[in-house]
Amino acid sequence: MVISIALCPDESMLVSGNIDGEIQLWNTQEGNMVGKPWKAHRDVVRYLHWSPSAVEIVSGSHDGTIQQWNPYTGRETARPIATSHGWVSVVRYSPQGDRFASGGADKIIRVWSTGGELLIEIDGHDDWVLSLSWSSDATQMFSASSDSTIRKWQSSSGKELAILRGHTNSVNSLCLSPDESHLFNASKDCSVRIWDLKTNQAIGDPLLHDDQIFALTMSADGTYFASAGVDAKVYVWSLDAALKQQGGGVRMYIAVDDVFV
Template identity: 55%
Template sequence: MSASDDGSIRQWKIDGEPVGKSWDGGGAVQSIAVHLDDTTVVSGSVDGRLRLWNVKEGSMIGDPWVGHNAPVRCLDWSPDALEIASGSEDGTIRRWNPDTGRQIAPTIKLKTSHGWIMAVKYSPQGDKFISGGDGPICVWSRDGKLLIEIKGHDAVVTSLCWSKDGAHIFSGSFDRTIRKWRAINGKELVVLRGHPNAIRSLCLTPNDCYIVSASSDCSIRIWGLKSNQAVGDPLLHDDEVLAVAMSPDGKCIASAGLDKKIYVWSLEAALERHQVGVLYVLVFPYPFLMVLVV
């Protein structure tokens, strides 16, 4: 699935063939998240609204969800699929009931120290979630209580991941670093450096052995989490890379950015040969893309 500043959300087969017609996301689409069973997608747009979609029918479910008053920059489903968290340029995180499209009480609005919320992510166990943006990384309980603040980055935090066991948090930032933190107390464990420009997006392989980063330096890098070193050569775009995602089976990486293309890469080839070519390239008409592999 991909979403773009052209206002569209699109589905693709892995060979690059489009699936059905594009969906109208209500203006530039800033974020998407797919339900674990692949039947439902939630999107967030520049108009501050969320929209829920039926994947099979390619149609919006109900009316847009109203609450944010600025673009929705990030979304995530809870592991039990009972709620969705959204983060916005209005500096708030909101939690929603996907069955009703209403905000969840009592924590209807979480006011944070962030100027913008750029990333929000539930833990794999679903008992807490994290957020990142202009301020520190915040760890919240499921009901919205602030547990800890994690400080260390020198610039905006753009992307967050949890380890599979929920023990560690990974973050990417405009300060050009990727950092690993202990979730229980926020202790910094590792700093990965190598990108000469801002980190825009991160994803972990399903086995937690590698983390993949996308950067404004027009590259994607794969990092071994045992060696804490980059593996192989950077995978290159023709312009800034804004989003990267991993297929659930861990075989493919998808990336997208300002060159208006989605690239699908073989992780196995990248690891075995330390270099990889573009398998499929999809050209879109507008210069902003978010991508999520499902």
Template identity: 55%
Template sequence: MSFSNNSIRQWTRDGQPVGKTFDYEGGGVITIAVSPDQLMVAGGCRDGRVRLWNIKERSLSGHPWEGIYDGVDCLDWSPNGAEVAGGSQDGTIRRWNTTTGRQIARPIKASDKHVMTLKYSPQGDKFASGGDEDIVRVWSTDGDLLTEIKLGHSKWMWSLCWSKDGAYMFSALGDNTIRKWQWIDGKELVVIRGHTNDVTSLCLSPDGSHLISASYDYSVRIWDLETNQQLGDPLWHDDRVLVVDMSSDGQYFASAISGPDAKIYVWSLEAAFKRMDNDHVSMFVHCQCLF
């Protein structure tokens, strides 16, 4: 799925549009998140509301979720699909019950800066947030601060990713690095270098052994988490890469670029690993213009 202007669009893996767009009134869509069961999509909008669409019916579900009075920068579903958390430009985190649309507990004042990324742990018992400052915070589902990790640099954080076992976090940073943290005590374990501009997005392979990163340096890169080394050559794009994400079946990953000819690229993960041994194997599946 992709979003632009006042609509959300759905595509086949081969780049064909599926049905009509998910339209609404209320300002541009800033961020979207698909539910774990792939049946619903939540969209954070410029009017400060979060809207929920039924993907099959392509229609809004219930009333907009209220509570954020500034733009919604990021959204994430809990692993059980029972709640959605949203981070805002006003530094707050709010959570909603996905059945009732009502807020869960009190808003969390996470920061005086933008909350640009938040992620539930795979176990769903906590979530982490970060953004326009050099701090990662880990919260319980009761809204209590569990850990505050000082990153030790003055750059912002674009994206967070948990290890499969929930013991570690990876952060995509504005100092061109990826860093691995032990969440329980904030100990930094690894600094992964190779990108030459901001690292904007991260996702894990299905078995948790490889990390895929996107960057403003026009590339997507694959990292072996056993050696913390880059595998193969960078996957070059035509513009800055804003986001990378894995398909629900773990067979493909998609990357999206900015610019006037914004596109989504779809890649085969299996072919990516084969390409490491055979440079003639193509891993590129399709790219589709967003507009």
């Protein structure tokens, strides 16, 4: 069973992580698996992310480790990192690709060098850290948590810059608009919220699903975003309409057979 996927920056390859700890690389044009599965982790591969240069992939697992991979050979590029997270729920490269951040069950965000050195620990959430995003200059990070909050941090010092409150349940996923003026997040409380990052306030009414929402992504040009969850629907939203109509803005939705979370 596939638990996590990540698309290569040039969209030529896709990497997937399985419940049995294996990682597989796929050619997106042909739909074929490239090489053999990588014997990666001892438990679920919960999160995958490509480096900006596409020369490396990082994986985080419920076995508590982070591993780095050469996508062309399927071999590890460094020794596994024992994170102390317990379960690793998210790991993301900085836009410059010189470090990556991780979060998990122990409520702490950790920033690592690509050589595996722990650079900083950021402690502030009251529950699991589930999602992370970097600003384009990597000076700030945003985190989402099971404690129902989103937090903004200074990445070099770990100083907390803002707490965004409004959700009533776990915040499962977040992403920035391309111009970094807005932050989007999806929650177990069945809603997507949009935040103005100048004021750190929510904009308009929540955008609603019929059940818990676990996945959220933004188009490269920032004109639309998509959300998906337990109601087995993928909603595609117009950003402009969502901002203007305060709760409206559905462009379309796609019904799927099932969503595993």
